[in-house]
Amino acid sequence: MSCSLIGLCQYETNKLVRIRSVRLGSMKWTLNAAILLFICIMMLWNRKYQEFDLVVSSVTTKVKGVAQTSPPGVGAMVWDVVDYSVPSQGKNSFFVVTNVIVTKNQKQGKCPEVLPNGRLCRTDKDCENGAWEHQSHGIQTGACVKFDVMRKICEVSAWCPIETKTKPPRPALLAAAENFTVLIKNNIRFPAFNFIRRNILPDMNDTYLRSCQRKNDSLCPIFRLGDIVREAGEKFSEVAVEGGVIGIQIKWDCNLDWLMKRCLPKYSFRRLDEKESNKTLYPGLNFRYAKYHMMNGVEERTLYKAFGIRFDVMVFGQAGRFSFIQLIIYIGSTLSYYALTTVLIDWLIGTSCYSAEVGQNYSERKVESIQDKQQCILSVSYVDEKNIWLVKRSQKKSLQNIKPISVQPRKEDAGHLRAVLCLLQEGTSIEHDSQTHPNSKINPNPDTESRRPAWCKCDCCSSSPLPQEELCCRQTNGPCIATSPLFDRLVLCRSLLEAVLLYRDPLSPPPDPSQTTTLRHCAYRQYISWRFGVPHSDTHPAIPRCCVQRIREEYPSPDGQYSGFRPVVTMQACENGEL
Numbered sequence: 001m002s003c004s005l006i007g008l009c010q011y012e013t014n015k016l017v018r019i020r021s022v023r024l025g026s027m028k029w030t031l032n033a034a035i036l037l038f039i040c041i042m043m044l045w046n047r048k049y050q051e052f053d054l055v056v057s058s059v060t061t062k063v064k065g066v067a068q069t070s071p072p073g074v075g076a077m078v079w080d081v082v083d084y085s086v087p088s089q090g091k092n093s094f095f096v097v098t099n100v101i102v103t104k105n106q107k108q109g110k111c112p113e114v115l116p117n118g119r120l121c122r123t124d125k126d127c128e129n130g131a132w133e134h135q136s137h138g139i140q141t142g143a144c145v146k147f148d149v150m151r152k153i154c155e156v157s158a159w160c161p162i163e164t165k166t167k168p169p170r171p172a173l174l175a176a177a178e179n180f181t182v183l184i185k186n187n188i189r190f191p192a193f194n195f196i197r198r199n200i201l202p203d204m205n206d207t208y209l210r211s212c213q214r215k216n217d218s219l220c221p222i223f224r225l226g227d228i229v230r231e232a233g234e235k236f237s238e239v240a241v242e243g244g245v246i247g248i249q250i251k252w253d254c255n256l257d258w259l260m261k262r263c264l265p266k267y268s269f270r271r272l273d274e275k276e277s278n279k280t281l282y283p284g285l286n287f288r289y290a291k292y293h294m295m296n297g298v299e300e301r302t303l304y305k306a307f308g309i310r311f312d313v314m315v316f317g318q319a320g321r322f323s324f325i326q327l328i329i330y331i332g333s334t335l336s337y338y339a340l341t342t343v344l345i346d347w348l349i350g351t352s353c354y355s356a357e358v359g360q361n362y363s364e365r366k367v368e369s370i371q372d373k374q375q376c377i378l379s380v381s382y383v384d385e386k387n388i389w390l391v392k393r394s395q396k397k398s399l400q401n402i403k404p405i406s407v408q409p410r411k412e413d414a415g416h417l418r419a420v421l422c423l424l425q426e427g428t429s430i431e432h433d434s435q436t437h438p439n440s441k442i443n444p445n446p447d448t449e450s451r452r453p454a455w456c457k458c459d460c461c462s463s464s465p466l467p468q469e470e471l472c473c474r475q476t477n478g479p480c481i482a483t484s485p486l487f488d489r490l491v492l493c494r495s496l497l498e499a500v501l502l503y504r505d506p507l508s509p510p511p512d513p514s515q516t517t518t519l520r521h522c523a524y525r526q527y528i529s530w531r532f533g534v535p536h537s538d539t540h541p542a543i544p545r546c547c548v549q550r551i552r553e554e555y556p557s558p559d560g561q562y563s564g565f566r567p568v569v570t571m572q573a574c575e576n577g578e579l
Helices: 002-008 022-046 175-179 206-211 225-231 236-242 324-350 356-366 414-426 446-450 485-492 494-504 517-532 545-554 571-575
Strands: 050-054 056-064 067-069 077-079 093-112 139-146 152-160 181-190 195-198 222-224 244-255 265-271 286-295 298-322 377-381 388-392 406-408
Touching: 022 324, 050 324, 056 093, 056 298, 067 175, 093 139, 093 175, 093 236, 093 286, 175 225, 175 236, 181 225, 181 244, 181 298, 195 244, 222 225, 225 236, 225 244, 225 265, 225 298, 236 244, 236 298, 324 356, 377 517, 485 494, 485 517, 485 545, 494 517, 517 545
Parallel strands: 244 298
Antiparallel strands: 050 298, 056 181, 067 077, 093 152, 093 298, 139 152, 181 195, 181 222, 244 265, 286 298, 377 388, 388 406
């Protein structure tokens, strides 16, 4: 319980890397200024500092205009607003008749059905009494009557004579409706702000409404129908033939702040139905209505199939007012944009804009890599390869044949190199130490070469039962590094190793000549510092088999037993001899 409480009383923060560079510093402040400018522009343009409320509205319309037509079989006829403006077919809409098909003097009776709705017949047996279809004009009487000279058709009980025309007249009979006008009255309200407004503004009086025209005043609430259709991208004479649906859009985008108060309507128009007749099954818009009268005591009617344009008035919009809470929320949401500066500069450092050495140094100081404990990453140094190879240890595949997961540049251990050079200057000459051991040069014989493992490239490696120990000092065929005089001087020289041990622990007694374990482990450390420099973090240096064999020959174990290669996590463990 106490441990969990201690864990709660802790604070964690991110580690920062500060790069002192005029170029990077200037780039950072330039990018931050550009981001700040973008945030301010978007805040003012989209009014992100305001609280918004959606509009609630109601619409009423009033159409004015008179036209005269001459429908076939009817004669001259004057149309006023009562005739062509029928009751609205939906909310916030009005309908204006532009074309018509008139069928006069219909009365209840029996008459032949018309094609294609009727059923052709030869005898009365082909007609079913009381039957009807969805497209028929009446109910069959069961009689088969003459339709024309060659055909007969089933008789129906209906309003006779039946309407025969199906296609509307061209041009439209009420083409003069183009000059009709409509007054749109739109009342809006924003409940959250208790704000009320209408599209007929307070400064608009009766004189203004009688004379205003939309082409001169975009706020005029009186519209000519021809102008509405034209601004919707259509031609009134074509739409009037079969009818259609036109949308009148009123947008309210109100700013209720005291210094920038503005709330005016903006009108736009577009066609809502499909205008191409050959792309729709039932093009345009039409409906039927009738006018009834009595003739000689018999009720008759005049049937009108009316084609026209329905105008749908659609109101949408919003109002905004300053809100300190919304401003704080917007500022908080945009702070993350400044992370783009870090992302961009990190990307530039990693590209060719900077040297690979600078990018590598920055990456290592900023990012601390931790390998999975189940993965063991080995670092391999070949004498014929300048870089260090990082490979995954395999329990089945030879280490020599494993492909590297990455190639890293070699880092020199400057401190170790200076110390070794000082010790070498104090030691004996090269000629003297080069003859300290008769086995300083490995001379492979034909028998050894015949027993050479397949993964060996220097002809000096012996086989090993462990795949992680099957590593040669070379990537390609060539001489072994263990045969070079420098290997004897830096790795095998006893006086140098004793000096290194004394340098590390000045108060330690000199090693007993019979105790070679300490010298052997020190030789391992010397080889790692020489060939690997500063090992990469979370990697384990792997010494080639030929070098391990040469060190063991120089400083053998008294009992002939060796622990073998055991990967270590830190160089401190390596210094303790855990190899």
